[in-house]
Amino acid sequence: MTVDADPLTATFAALADPTRRAILARLTRGEATVGQLAEPFDVSLPAISKHVKVLQKAGLIEQTRRAQWRSCRLRPEPLRDLATWMEQYRDFLGDSLDRLDQYLTDLQKGDRS
Amino acid sequence: MTVDADPLTATFAALADPTRRAILARLTRGEATVGQLAEPFDVSLPAISKHVKVLQKAGLIEQTRRAQWRSCRLRPEPLRDLATWMEQYRDFLGDSLDRLDQYLTDLQKGDRS
DNA sequence: CCCATACTTTCCTGTATAGTTAATTAACTG
DNA sequence: CAGTTAATTAACTATACAGGAAAGTATGGG
Numbered sequence: 001m002t003v004d005a006d007p008l009t010a011t012f013a014a015l016a017d018p019t020r021r022a023i024l025a026r027l028t029r030g031e032a033t034v035g036q037l038a039e040p041f042d043v044s045l046p047a048i049s050k051h052v053k054v055l056q057k058a059g060l061i062e063q064t065r066r067a068q069w070r071s072c073r074l075r076p077e078p079l080r081d082l083a084t085w086m087e088q089y090r091d092f093l094g095d096s097l098d099r100l101d102q103y104l105t106d107l108q109k110g111d112r113s
Numbered sequence: 114m115t116v117d118a119d120p121l122t123a124t125f126a127a128l129a130d131p132t133r134r135a136i137l138a139r140l141t142r143g144e145a146t147v148g149q150l151a152e153p154f155d156v157s158l159p160a161i162s163k164h165v166k167v168l169q170k171a172g173l174i175e176q177t178r179r180a181q182w183r184s185c186r187l188r189p190e191p192l193r194d195l196a197t198w199m200e201q202y203r204d205f206l207g208d209s210l211d212r213l214d215q216y217l218t219d220l221q222k223g224d225r226s
Numbered sequence: 227c228c229c230a231t232a233c234t235t236t237c238c239t240g241t242a243t244a245g246t247t248a249a250t251t252a253a254c255t256g
Numbered sequence: 257c258a259g260t261t262a263a264t265t266a267a268c269t270a271t272a273c274a275g276g277a278a279a280g281t282a283t284g285g286g
Binding site (some may be wrong): 147 | 232234
């Protein structure tokens, strides 16, 4: 993957790492600082910092600065785009996408994105 | 990504390439040989052959040999696993829709009854 | 049997990524 | 203002991946 890949590619690339997926999953339970995100993992803080940066570049999270802490939180757009991308496989997959599809149907009616 | 990554990681990594995603999309329209898959792209056949191998290793496609042709077709499991993985973000994505989403959800309930 | 067809594999190059430690930036604290 | 805390950046290593050219492997046809 090149540095400035298209958004979907950046999203998939960002998610192609268990540590980054774990970070995302952690963030569904609320905001966290980089240090807090690093805790469960057996890697250095700089390593986590870089993972956070990748997630940020993909638009999956955003950071807000509060004093010397950087609070991270999830952003929905890339995951929605992923769901949209998956739609093209709905017929092929059959009804296993039903819940996802239902969500997207709602989304399309109400959201201009 | 390491060579023998977990299935989800392999799936995301396989999808983190526009050429491979295009190959998958092509296969929703039916089986195709490696040569046919290569046609729309401006890369060598070996390059496509390698992409196909990555998709295969991720379980996204399977190849069956017919004479000297390798016919490729989609396999559903990895995409279903992806949809399952996404389920954990459903609440988060839903919540981001605010009142408008709620309105549309209500509206849809009304349509159905 | 030899040759064409359809791929795949090997070898090579350039670039990207994950991780490390050490140094740096930034903001608060006494 | 010196020191501590939080996190990023820099420099480096090691591995992975995309791509091409060239050689290798099957398979079927004349």
